[in-house]
Amino acid sequence: MSLLDCPSLAYLDSINKSELNSHSYHVIVHLAPNTILNNEIYRTWMKSMNTTHHLLLDETQKNIHMEAIYRYQTQLNYIDDGIFPLLSYHNILKEFKIPEPVDNISYGFTSTRIPIRPTLGPDNSKLVTLQPQNYIDILLANEEFKQTFTAAKQQLQAMHEIAKTGHSYPEIIFLGTGSACPSKPRNTSGILIHINDANIFLLECAEGTTGQIRHFYGDQSDEILSHIRFAYISHMHADHLGGLYGLIRQRRRAFENLGHKYEKLILLCPNKYVDVGRKQWNYFSDKHLFDDDVHIVFNRMLTNGLPTLTHIGGENTEEEIFLFDKFKSIGLHGLQTVLVEHIYDAHALVLRHIDGWSLAFSGDCKQSSDFIQAGQNVDVLIHESTFETGLEVYASQMRHCTMAQAIDVGRRMNAKYTILWHFSQRYAKIPFLSETRTEDESQKNEKQEQKFDNVCISFDFMRIHLSDLPRACELVPIFESMFYDEWLSMKRKQTRREQEPDYFSKNTRMIESKRKFMSGRASPSNKNATQLETNTSRNIASSQQ
Template sequence: MTSKILITCATGKISNVLSPLLLKNGYKLRAFVHSQQSGKRLQETLGTQHVDEGTLEIFVGDLENKSDVKKALEGVDIVFHIGPSLHPREDSIGKIIIDESRNASVSHFILSSVLHPVRTKLLNHRIKIVVEEYLIESRLSYTILEPGHFMQNTQIKEIADKGVMNLMYSFEELQGYLDLADYAEVTLNILQNPRHHNRATYELLGHNRTGREVAQLISQHSGKEIKCQLCQFEDLKDKIPMLKDANEYVQDGFARIMFYYNRWGLTGNSLEAFPNVTLEQHDYDKTEFKDDCFKINAIALRANNSISNTRNDLSQMKKFPEDLVYAYLCETHPFPGSLSAELCAFHGVPPSELRSRLKNGEDITLPDGRVILSKDVTLPGEPPVKVLILDCPSLNYLDSIIKSDLNSHSYHTIVHLAPHSILNNETYRSWMKSIKTTHHLFLDETQKNVHIEAIYRYQTQLNYIDDGIFPLLSYHNSLKEELKLPESVDNITYGLTSTRIPIRPILGPDNSKLVVLQPQNYIDTLLENEEFKQTFTAAKQQLQAMHEIAKTGHSYPEIIFLGTGSACPSKPRNTSGILIHINDTNLFLLDCAEGTVGQIRHFYGDQSDDILSRIHFAYISHMHADHLGGLYGLIQQRRRAFENLGHKYEKLILLCPNKYIDVGEKQWNYFSNKHSFDDDVHVIFNRTLTNGLPSLTNIGGENTNEEKFLFEKFKSIGLHGVQTVLVEHIYDAHALVLRHIDGWSLAFSGDCKQSNDFIQAGQNVDVLIHEATFETGLEVYASQMRHCTMAQAIDVGRRMNAKYTILWHFSQRYAKIPFLSERKDEEDGDKKQTKRPDNVCISFDFMRIHLSDLPRACELVPVFESMFYDEWLNMKKRQTRREQEPDYFAKNTRMIESKRKFMSGRTSPSNTDKTQSTTKNNTSPR
């Protein structure tokens, strides 16, 4: 069935290009115009034959009249809304058509907006952002298009004819340009599969260019010199079509736009940012994908022998059914035969154009009269090679796979994506043997090989320094030079990271590129560092003595740092994650960035399932991806761990910001086909605990069931004090303070600026884990980004009277070693260096700390700095240059300002909000 599309403002420049393209591609259009005269003009432009054929319908009405809009939407599948430019009530018009579209149950709504509607100084942008927000919250399926300047507005032909380009804004300010034809093509692409563009916002731009560069382009194509002439608004307004007979509101709005462009321009993400990238979307419901190397077909398989591999079947799917998986049949193109120089010489064909003709498949006649056939001097080509990527997530798909037409092909390789239990299933193995295949490549969950060598290299070197605080990673001993690879049995190969199976030339599995650990080489490299050798030798005896003393200390808490970097992972540092062993059976996770489960498996190896099952509590400090991006994966792996161990599942107690509920439910609804969000977690909002654990002195009285639940759960692991503290970072960011009945206490900052409330709540804790994103001296950056410098974090520990402070959450510019410069004594103008505090240490990924280890960890700081001496020295030089350049920060205000804008509007609520949030009505419902 052909979709019927309603286009508003259908006589404008966008519609003039878009409508013919849609009609050409078989769509039915209903064009909303404001007068009979406009409708007649449009009909003449598009062609009366479309009206006669029923593919074009002209609707005359008023966009501000709900009744007209409602009538226009009857029988419409998709709306393409173009708001009337510089209309004083464009926002109310947008709301009317969005409301009526929802009432009419249209399947998709496309809004033609404007580049950067957040630039609210521009009148038309300020109105567009209101409409965008209303559409986003309408629960319609939608796509928002944000185009830059249309090239057609430049009046290229007139400029080329006259040799003069007039502008009302600076010729030197960059502007983003887009061709209307490209805009129409993007719209067509969206209409062909709206489901794939649901809730998407696209910034559409070709190139950012100055007015002078545009003039140069016109000059190149026209062959004429183009002069650039800056004009006043009054000089040009009568020459602009939209301003003819326009009222003062429109004229004033247009003049303000020109003034804005003159000062700031209007630019965005242009194609120049991705010069070598071409994006092509190929949907499942289309025919095969083909490029220069492969042709690929997606074959849909369902559980219980429900097979679909046709366009019609796939196009009827509104979303991916829970029982649907895809297999991919990849086939190379035939490789043509090549001309043989040896055979040409044998037949007496000289190196000349005769060989070129033979190469092109022509037969030739030599001067001596002999006929040489092309096939006689051409080596045989190679036939197509087929590779099957097969996903079999459960035994329910076996019957479907066995009865599919996958069995009718011969394959060079089948890549099996399946759990280990399925790959070893007797029925599955029997099917494999029945297929004509050269190689079977197994990819399951059992393989344990190194994919990032640097992780093991750093840990080996740190382990050499202190094997108590930095234990070797789990698979370390089995991944040395003598790496044992699984033997191929019945042409089966277990895939490892960097395993290769060449298909041209056709060869077998190749593991020559596997990462192989060389622990002794890592140690030798470390000892070649003279600065390290001197520092470590001087401190070694004292460190060993402290290590012996620490062994007699308390076993718990045990703190494992899984991620100590900020923003995005690097080789030395993953993003935020800290695991606290409260006791033998209960673990408490602080933040959970992407890769947290992987870090757990690196550290614990075969014990990982046991560890995951013992994580009963998790805390998310705030809604930034580098603190929560791995939570969904961790919870899914945790549930799987319970199943593997044969244990009954226990919900994870999750302390989190209020807004995580929306994120979590969407993730579970989209990805999980077995369990709901509420099945897996019990949510406690961070705000609930800003006054600490509830007092249960009135059991049977005022206490809610939720308060009783909280008290009993935390009491069961020995925590008598659990308090969150609202801090300044983004909205609803909190710090955390834990106090245990055994006498130990811990404070965790999350991300924040210095906080007096946090300092007060954490008084006299044993250990403070505080973010130290920036080095000392970058207080301006830290303040703008609502983070702390290292000196500020140390100062928080001092004012909190924390026994020990562990610095954490370093910018990845300090990936190897944070620059913990010694403090300067500012009293009486004295700039001399003073001793670094002796109760401060630096965290690393895979660092294991007990309270009794902290004195030794603090003494290791100089050793770490010598280990990465070159990096530390470079940071020291940068600091010196910065101190010698008084206007350093003034020169970098643009970067600071851009980041400040990114953070704007995302601060934590005020203290008033904090007070209100702690009422009993705000306790978590879950």
């Protein structure tokens, strides 16, 4: 067996001169673009090889690599087909048929097997197929869900009809809503903000973000990638930036496929990303340099908001004029980063649009009074909610927020709606939201059941317009009934934890180890430090011009 990676025809000459041709193989697996695999020269060489089977793997084959994401989306779509549209390839995959092999050449798919002994051909018997009706039947077999959904269905449908009349931009697409590492229900961080029909602002870009875009948009993915004009990375953690190189590479390919002239991605990021980015490009990119693909803007340059152009041609730098023009061109009259406490150089973001809408995004952080002040009266707050209420000790040590703390930020910010995001994968299916503690010290050990009229839970592949938010908030109890077993398990764990007064002292070893990991990496929070770093960043940015 041989595994052959041929990214372009330029490699064919060296392949011909290699020892490949002097051996016989049971199977050769070809990793190459579709244009290469169907090239006449490459096909002629393939036929000249002494092999029993050729298995082709390229970017065109559409089959299921993870059934769970289609199962969850099908069930969520049953609840609300506006907020949870079916994934783009749903209908294609539902009727998926394996193409017949030609001669000894066949295509490989996820779960294709190649038996070594006995020496049989490729086996596709284990390929996963979609069973949409079965997923719905499983959902309806849950009596807790059935009762909750039936009681709310009529009201939700009425709210849906009202929301349709108010659909406009921004459109928010959640691509990743989990933290740390991916799970089946939740990829790590990534959110698309459609500013208008031709401009998209990407918030965070974890590994797998490009794949999530292709799941959601299907054949429209190239167009979507080309419309991502701006990207924002809040801090230097892999679950927020690990997919950026791959996305930018696919974005450039999208421009080429569409026949459009390439436009640099305007990337708002921590200053240290420049070194990381240049190393990635040096290692992996054989055609373009880092500075050919992106225009860097340091987050700390925007802590005072967008530059004002009162002195064009005078005190304003070329960079300030460039930024003002770029953001003005998409209607953003306000864009401000806020230094927050998480790791070094971590920032939150506030966007304000000339059409009247506004959005605040926390990134990863503890509660921040500066962020609360900057985001006053926004339409929507997207706030990290890594831990459940009751785990404030862990949240503080890891410089994150609990769900109750995130909701409290929204209240103090006077945000119209708060969307909870960035959940620990211990809450991969459903975060434990229903109960919070009162702030009143005299009742601090009592629990209160609360109805969060302006709080909703984010899921991967969730599509939200501002007019959908009232309905999205009403879905919270339905989600909890949908995953009732998981919710009940978390409830029991919380009860056991509260019945053990020294629970946290027994777990200090974990807290201390994570404290050491995070030590020395907190962002400075005083304004003098912020101003000093802002001035330093301006000098660095000027030197790049």
